[in-house]
Amino acid sequence: MKTIIVVGLGAMGASVAEGLRTPTSKIFGIDNDAATCKIAVTEHVVDEIIKMDNLLVRNADLIVLAGPIRMIQDQLQLLQTMKLSGETIVTDIGSTKSEIMESAKGLPNFIGGHPMVGTDKKGIRNRNKDMFVGKPFFVVGDSQKIKLLSNLLEPLHSDIQAITATDHDKLVTSISDLPHVAAFALVNAIDRELPNNQLGWQGSVAGGFIDTTRIAQSNPELWSQILLSNRDSVVDGIDQLMTTLQEYKLSLIENNDKKLTEHIAEAKRIRQKVGELHE
Amino acid sequence: MKTIIVVGLGAMGASVAEGLRTPTSKIFGIDNDAATCKIAVTEHVVDEIIKMDNLLVRNADLIVLAGPIRMIQDQLQLLQTMKLSGETIVTDIGSTKSEIMESAKGLPNFIGGHPMVGTDKKGIRNRNKDMFVGKPFFVVGDSQKIKLLSNLLEPLHSDIQAITATDHDKLVTSISDLPHVAAFALVNAIDRELPNNQLGWQGSVAGGFIDTTRIAQSNPELWSQILLSNRDSVVDGIDQLMTTLQEYKLSLIENNDKKLTEHIAEAKRIRQKVGELHE
The missing domain is CATH 3.40.50.720 (NAD(P)-binding Rossmann-like Domain)
Incomplete structure (x- = not known):
């Protein structure tokens, strides 16, 4: 026993x-x-x-x-x-x-x-x-x-x-902490772009928003602790995400269809590979 | 007929x-x-x-x-x-x-x-x-x-x-374009943090990553056109998202549990309200 x-x-x-x-x-x-x-x-x-x-x-x-x-x-x-x-x-x-x-x-x-x-x-x-x-x-x-x-x-x-603990924390930052930060920040950002439910946005979202922000419903105290306990690595990850967003922004400002399509096609290729392993 | x-x-x-x-x-x-x-x-x-x-x-x-x-x-x-x-x-x-x-x-x-x-x-x-x-x-x-x-x-x-067209485009930037950009950029950023499937990340992701990046599989040519056709508004949205990410980063660097928990709790509150209308 x-x-x-x-x-x-x-x-x-x-x-x-x-x-x-x-x-x-x-x-x-x-x-x-x-x-x-x-x-x-x-x-x-x-x-x-x-x-x-x-x-x-x-x-x-x-x-x-x-x-x-x-x-x-x-x-x-x-x-x-x-x-x-x-x-x-x-x-x-x-x-x-x-x-x-x-x-x-x-x-x-x-x-x-x-x-x-x-x-x-x-x-x-x-x-x-x-x-x-x-x-x-x-x-x-x-x-x-x-x-x-x-x-x-x-x-x-x-x-x-x-x-190892180091490899684990780097991995987890990327595949778990960063998606959570992205989901939290995305909801916060949309709420600021359209404050007080302007244009009724909360009733107009489609499946893309729903899925992308599902984990923004996670426990705040728990996630604040998780992110803080791994903060150096999470800060690195946020920097990488901001660098990437900056590239999207630049492609848009330059009206660079080719570059923008390449970024998205690369994201699609990687995400589909993950999907083949999991869905 | x-x-x-x-x-x-x-x-x-x-x-x-x-x-x-x-x-x-x-x-x-x-x-x-x-x-x-x-x-x-x-x-x-x-x-x-x-x-x-x-x-x-x-x-x-x-x-x-x-x-x-x-x-x-x-x-x-x-x-x-x-x-x-x-x-x-x-x-x-x-x-x-x-x-x-x-x-x-x-x-x-x-x-x-x-x-x-x-x-x-x-x-x-x-x-x-x-x-x-x-x-x-x-x-x-x-x-x-x-x-x-x-x-x-x-x-x-x-x-x-x-x-109106203007209101529509602002709304759509926030609730559709921005979630797509976030999902695309998140996948690109993770692939850079862990290049060549380092630490086998593509096999280790959980449901959070899967949901948050589902729409990163969208059609690249179509989405490049959608984002470019609405680019001023999308660039504004990306700026807002980067500002928000910067706040998360700052709370982490300052080790500010209270502020970080507040950001997340706010995101959770908003997302749950959306969920009540949709799920």
Whole structure:
């Protein structure tokens, strides 16, 4: 029987908890929110709610930290004072890994984790235990311990990939942080171009706007923390995006159809290649 | 019996042609591509393929120009030489309206049109006659003639809304052109941050990237023309987007969690309001 503890039972944490359930595992949950804890137990997301200071925490097989980044960092500090069993593997599902690996320095059995899935929905009711299936799940740390973690995470059926923290953060900036910043900024910019719902724009958008800005509905506190925890890399990414926008602007000012078409054709080619791998 | 002619039988034009069919209408199609014409007839998208110089064109009840913007502009020139019947209403489904209205000056019965729907798919095979149902369809021109056009377009079941060309173009820049530019530039920027598929980024993206960049797969020639036809307004929009990105960058550099969270919360609030109207 494996003892697995998931700390933070929001949409992501609850999905992990439910996804890890097997006949040979016992899943415990920790969460600050009483209503979430109640749902977690009554809907069998976890077997039991416990406290962070419980004996179970010190002797668990796996502890998954699934709250916002700063909470993960606080919990990593706390776990370092708790005399965990040498068998206990600790992981997280926060985004940025360099800062987290730094915070986890005193935990010998910590492996950083980051499943490449997400949701703009908040809370335990929006869990989906199948969201990890076939999706990349990046792990950062010692290769022997990665093997142990991979076995424990097997019920999620994700595609576990080892990566360095630096490479991970560069990758995540590009493919996750930057799309979020672009979606946030696009909505802000349109609201300024057409303030107070001028021309009824909010009722006139088509599918392009809807899709492009879907992730602008993500949790503000969570995303502010994610972006700040990876800020050097995100600032680089924003600079690159602004450079690219500047090129589009220049092609327009120069009335340069050829150059503009080339930029777009290049974007289309790259995006279609991604689509072939994913859709 | 109404005689309706659709010029340009790509994904959008073919959708209009099929959507306009009623027991009391006869739909004719015009297209340069022989394969498209063949499909249009064999799959009953139109009743018959004709040429632009046909008597039918001069006496049609409705002519819908559904090609790319420059082709629409050429066709508007041609139609001005053709002695159309005083009963013939001409419209288009191109994007930008100011330039098109200018090109159509010599056609007394021209009403500019722009259904707020689109597809990143190309060609007659990707038609969908129901794509207009319930969606805004902007029309620009004389109010009496708008009434006539509205009656003719009734089978599409769209939400016909009169607007000025200037207001239309400002609106469309914000809610359609700018999301496209953002999606194109985002893909270009990521490809530069991680060139040659570094770190396997193309296989590691999640739903956020997929949605945010879906419209980057749009037709490059078509979109280059759309953006150029509306370039002053699009350049303004790009400037606004860059200003907004600059604010995100500054909040990150200042490590200003409060300001960053406020920007994101504002974006979320606006986007959710749009979502309530559309999803």
